Amino acid sequence: MGKAFQGANVGYSGFRVLWEGLRGNRGWQPAWRKPDPRPEYDVVIIGGGGHGLSTAYYLARNHGITNIAVLEKGYLGSGNIGRNTTIVRANYFLPGNSEFYSHSLKLWEGLESELNYNVMHSQRGLINLFHSDGQRDAFARRGNAMLAQGDDAVLLDREGVRRMLPYLDFEQTRFPIYGGLYHPRGGTARHDAVAWGYARAADRRGVDLIENCEVTGIDILDGRVRGVQTTRGVIRAKQVAMVVAGRSSQVAAMAGMRLPIESHVLQAFVTEGLKPCIDHVVSFGMGHFYISQSDKGGLVFGGDLDFYASYAARGNLPMVEHVMEAGMTLMPMIGRARVLRSWGGIMDMSPDGSPIIDRTPTEGLFVNCGWNYGGFKAVPASGWCLAHLIATGQPHPVAARFRLDRFATGHLLDEEGTGSQHNLH
Amino acid sequence: MRIPCPCCGLRDRREFTYYGAADYLDRPEADAPAQAWDDYLHNRANPAGLTRDLWYHDPCGSWITLRRDTLTHAISGAEPVGGAA
Numbered sequence: 001m002g003k004a005f006q007g008a009n010v011g012y013s014g015f016r017v018l019w020e021g022l023r024g025n026r027g028w029q030p031a032w033r034k035p036d037p038r039p040e041y042d043v044v045i046i047g048g049g050g051h052g053l054s055t056a057y058y059l060a061r062n063h064g065i066t067n068i069a070v071l072e073k074g075y076l077g078s079g080n081i082g083r084n085t086t087i088v089r090a091n092y093f094l095p096g097n098s099e100f101y102s103h104s105l106k107l108w109e110g111l112e113s114e115l116n117y118n119v120m121h122s123q124r125g126l127i128n129l130f131h132s133d134g135q136r137d138a139f140a141r142r143g144n145a146m147l148a149q150g151d152d153a154v155l156l157d158r159e160g161v162r163r164m165l166p167y168l169d170f171e172q173t174r175f176p177i178y179g180g181l182y183h184p185r186g187g188t189a190r191h192d193a194v195a196w197g198y199a200r201a202a203d204r205r206g207v208d209l210i211e212n213c214e215v216t217g218i219d220i221l222d223g224r225v226r227g228v229q230t231t232r233g234v235i236r237a238k239q240v241a242m243v244v245a246g247r248s249s250q251v252a253a254m255a256g257m258r259l260p261i262e263s264h265v266l267q268a269f270v271t272e273g274l275k276p277c278i279d280h281v282v283s284f285g286m287g288h289f290y291i292s293q294s295d296k297g298g299l300v301f302g303g304d305l306d307f308y309a310s311y312a313a314r315g316n317l318p319m320v321e322h323v324m325e326a327g328m329t330l331m332p333m334i335g336r337a338r339v340l341r342s343w344g345g346i347m348d349m350s351p352d353g354s355p356i357i358d359r360t361p362t363e364g365l366f367v368n369c370g371w372n373y374g375g376f377k378a379v380p381a382s383g384w385c386l387a388h389l390i391a392t393g394q395p396h397p398v399a400a401r402f403r404l405d406r407f408a409t410g411h412l413l414d415e416e417g418t419g420s421q422h423n424l425h
Numbered sequence: 426m427r428i429p430c431p432c433c434g435l436r437d438r439r440e441f442t443y444y445g446a447a448d449y450l451d452r453p454e455a456d457a458p459a460q461a462w463d464d465y466l467h468n469r470a471n472p473a474g475l476t477r478d479l480w481y482h483d484p485c486g487s488w489i490t491l492r493r494d495t496l497t498h499a500i501s502g503a504e505p506v507g508g509a510a
Contacts (some may be wrong), residue, residue, distance in 0.1 A: 249471035260467035262446065263495070308443040308480075311473040311495045316426045318439050351467050408463040421466070422445045 011116045031196060032076075032203035037210050037235050041069045043390060044228055044237035046215050046251055048072025050081035050191075050376065051368055052243035053198035053209075054383025055390075057115075060205035062384070063391035068207045069237075071230060073214035077195030080246050083313070083345035084376040085268050085302050087281055087292065089126050089186035090151045093142045096401030096413045097354060098149045101374075103398045104381030105151065105185060111380060117197030119189050120295060126186030126281040127156070127165065129330075131175040139181040146183070154182040165282060167333045174329065175286045186281060188292050194379055218254040218365070225255075225364040239390055241366040246346040247311075248369035255362055260351055260407050261370055262422045264305045265344040267315040269323065271337040273297030287326030291334075299337055301327060305347065307423070314344045347372055353425035354413035357386050358395070358404040366390055367404060372425060429503045430482045430489060440483055446470075447477035447490050450506065479506065 010016070010029075020027050043059060045052045048070045059065045072078070090105035092098045107114075108121055130139050136155075143153035157179045162170060170177055199209055210232065217229035218240065227236035242251045252259045274297050283290035288304035303323035306315045320342065328335055350356065350370035355378065357368050368386050371378060385399035395402075401413055407420060418424040426438040446469050453461040474496055480489045488506035493499070 247473070249469065250473055253470070258464070258468040258470060260469070262469055262471055263473070309446070309471065309476060309478060309495050310498065312498055316438060316498070318437075407467040408459060422469070423443060 012118075031200040032209050035208045035210065037069060037071075037213060037230070037232050038208065039234070040227070040236040041208070042067040042237070043239045043241065044068070044235055045070045045241045045243055046228065047079075047243035048076045048199070048209060048211065049079045049243070049245070050077070050195050050198065050379035051245065051371075051382045051386070052241075053195055053202055054379050055241060055243055055368070055386045056207045056383075057198050057202040057205070058384045058387035059391060060202060060207055062387060065391055066206035068202075069235060070202070070207060070209050071213045071215055071228070071235070072209070072211050073231075075211050076199050076209060077192055080345050080375055081195045081379070082192050083268075083343055084191055085290070085292070085300050086188045086191045086294075086376060087126070087186070087290070088121065088189050088377040089183055089281075090149075090377075091126070091128070091142065091146055091153070091181070091183045091186065092415060093145045094413055094415050097415055098145060099398045100381055100385070100402070101377065102149050102151050103384070104378050107380035107384060108189065108377075109185075111194075111197070115197040115201040117193065117200060119193040119197050121187065121189040122295070123185050123187040124280050124292070126183045126283070127161065127180040128183075128283045128285065129161065129180045130178050131286050132178060136178055139179075143181050152184050154184065156180045156182050164280065167277070167331055169330060169332055172329060175284075188281060188294075190295075191376060194376075198379075198383070215251065215254070218251075220255060220362050220365070223361075223363055225362050239364045239366070241368060241386060241390060243368045243386070245348040245369050245371045245375055248348050248367070252367065252369075255360065255365055257360060257367075259367070259369060260356075260404075261348045262309050263311055264307065264347045264349050265310040265312060265315050266302065266305050266347050266373060267319055267323070267342055267344045268300065268302035269320075269342045270294070270298040270300050270340050271334070272340050274299065274337060277333070282330075284326060284330045287329055289323060289326035289330060291327065291331075298340065299334060305349075306344075310344075311346055312344065313346060315342075349422065349425055351407055351420045351422055351425075352412040352414040353416055353418075355382070355402050356404050357382065357389065357399045357402040359389070360404065426498055426500075428480065428482075428489075428491065428500060430485065430487055431503055431505045432485045432487045433482065436482065436484075441489075442481045442483060444479040444481060447479055449479055450490070475501075
């Protein structure tokens with residue numbers, strides 16, 4: 001059996017865990033190879049985060065394209081895939097967003113058997129609270145849109161919320177809890193594992209994952225992309241995809257583009273590990289606060305942007321204070337939990353708050369960016385749709401509205417209805 | 426973070442509202458081509474490093490162009506929009 005169990009080509013299973021446990025765990029192999037870059041590929045994907053890795057995987061799985069390199073300037077999953085609050089949901093309203101996130105949630109639901117990797121996807125349910133009659137109407141409408149899309153939504157009244165979340169402060173008068181929109185299939189997943197799972201699955205299909213390889217230039221000749229310059233040499237490619245949310249503007253500038261993106265920092269926090277106490281994902285829109293509890297026990301929570309352009313991956317104290325106040329307003333029971341650490345993710349903010357998956361003016365060059373706050377849950381469908389675009393030349397039907405030129409043409413996807421301007425989302 | 430208001434001196438960040446990149450100061454002519462308006466409203470250099478952006482100081486009502494580093498949050502200068510404070 002020894003031969004059969006060697007190398008990264010062997011699946012993970014309960015039997016395998018038992019077998020390796022019995023022989024001192026000496027048989028585990030690295031989950032992916034560490035190849036040197038070859039001089040030429042059919043497709044080069046810039047960015048080894050969730051979206052880049054899932055794009056590579058679905059190019060191989062759905063379209064049979066395996067001569068692919070994923071170039072990552074740091075280590076795989078070192079960017080925003082490891083800097084988010086791990087929430088997975090499909091509670092969007094607008095045509096264009098609704099079917100895309102619905103498709104993504106369906107991919108999440110089969111992801112672990114698809115990748116043969118435990119991404120700890122936990123459909124614990126997500127509850128968005130509302131605090132006025134007007135907000136109830138808006139959430140009822142959103143819930144109906146979710147049902148019409150084929151997903152799930154339940155409008156809870158105040159007592160319904162109280163049965164599920166008895167620990168909320170139902171007596172506070174500033175934002176009295178009128179009810180909540182319950183999305184039972186929403187939940188969380190283990191963020192790093194999503195990157196690792198896609199990486200391993202892509203590697204097993206022959207994709208080269210090249211770490212510590214920073215792209216320093218994009219070679220364009222006669223309006224067509226020819227390859228990339230990197231810190232590990234020149235790599236030629238027929239097609240190149242920029243999948244680098246958080247640094248999209250810098251990479252796009254190498255291709256002479258100015259994107260409709262402004263980068264902002266979004267902070268998040270985690271407490272020390274506690275016994276299970278928060279069973280769902282709860283979001284408190286009026287206070288800009290949302291929370292869930294990780295399987296390790298830490299309360300993971302976050303708030304709103306710091307609201308100034310930043311690449312610092314850390315925020316300022318006023319927003320820390322604001323988030324803590326909002327948390328204490330909603331659920332005073334967490335007041336004695338100690339915050340273990342905080343961090344900031346760099347968000348590609350687009351003017352209308354929705355993402356971009358599209359071609360660029362350069363032939364063979366594609367862009368996937370502008371994920372705002374919504375990148376993590378989009379990882380499967382984003383890769384699925386970008387792979388479709390690269391392989392077929394046509395946008396995937398569920399991502400057809402994520403166009404780069406929609407700000408010029410006015411075909412906006414403004415989910416919040418606040419307008420198409422950089423400081424409004 | 427504290428921000429130097431040309432009118433009031435060094436003040437807490439919470440007194441200020443961020444508006445966006447200083448690109449907003451270069452407004453195209455009304456009859457400029459649509460591409461110029463798209464660039465003005467939406468497309469940004471979005472630098473990782475030194476940038477110029479617009480802030481409003483709520484207490485005194487000053488619009489300020491801030492020179493800032495987006496990687497470190499260090500502020501290297503502030504001028505009132507449109508000249509003298």
